[in-house]
Amino acid sequence: MLGMTGRQLAMSAVTAALGLVTAVAGLAGATDVAIAALGLLLTGLLLLVIDVRRRQGELAGRLKKMAQRQLTDLRRTERLQHLPAEVEAATRRSLSVLTDEFQLAVGRMETAGTSTLTGLAQERLAAAERHVEILGHLADVTATAKGVADLKKNVAAAADGISGLRREVLGNLDDANRENKRQQVALRQRVDKLAYEPVRQVQALMQLMSRVNARAALPATGGWAMEPSALLRLVQLVDDTRPGLVVECGSGASTVWLAYALEAQGRSGRVVALEHDEHYADETRHMLSSHGLTDVAEVRHAPLVEVELAGQVFNWYQPDAIKDLKDIELLLVDGPPRASGPRARYPAVPLLGHRLAPVARVVLDDVDRPEEQEAAEAWLTEVPGLTRDTAGTDRSAVFAYRRPR
Incomplete structure (x- = not known):
């Protein structure tokens, strides 16, 4: 129930009092007083009704205004509900719609004049402007975020x-350091070797010279030819084993020294040298x-041809040059030259191994080079009965062979 104002309460009290007076006057027989009181009562009731009606009108007006305000708020709420739940979901369509509404509102305001601009239009205009601003910021933020994401990916990929x-x-760097250290060690060894190697080679050459009565100028040693220390070890090996057949892969100074060593044995031992280069073969024959050693030593010209071993192709001496050789007691491997192909000296033992005597020696020169070391390891692995002798020099290795039973 609606509350009564103070004035309505006072009028109600007066009316009630007049009603009581009228009733008392009627009961007392005071007709004039009762009529007068009744008139006043009616007048009071009329005034009360009028005041109530006026009050109701005011309330109705207020209620109407409240309803209009609620309707306006409801419409605003409905408009806000149609905005994206997240700013990222704003699209060009919403921007286009708001832009159209903004332009329509501006057109209406321009038509009606600035004097007709209402609070609602101002709010809509401000909301549209804020939304446009937010969308602009969103575009910047989205672009920045995308750029940052792409940058992160690029940074991660770069990392x-x-x-x-x-x-x-x-x-x-580790490989280079290891190689550098290896080279430093090798260089130090070579430098240290230079301090005594010339003396050692001179001593070996002097011992060689004392062993033979040369009938002509002896060929130079070192360089492409075997060193004096290696030649001395080779001559000592001939003295110790007294081979009947020596086969040499390559020819040169070593052929002359071997021939002198065999001649000194006073028996029918001989040297057969295989030479791929006809010019060098002629030079060795001339020496x-x-x-005067042609009865002891023979040089065979054997051009290099392709031979296949275990699925690999090598350049080696023509097989016809060795087909009559057997019971080789000393095999010297000093050719073909490295330039003829990879692992150039490896085929010697695989191709001549079955032609070795039951007890033989194999000498490999230039064993300080990686390819010759690889060939030596392969021989020891593949050839039964072949072992490495402790005797040797810095640049040559000696192998002992005993045919398995």
């Missing part, structure tokens, strides 16, 4: 690339002839 490059560089 992975740098990490891989760093590992590769560090690995290369043997000048020393």
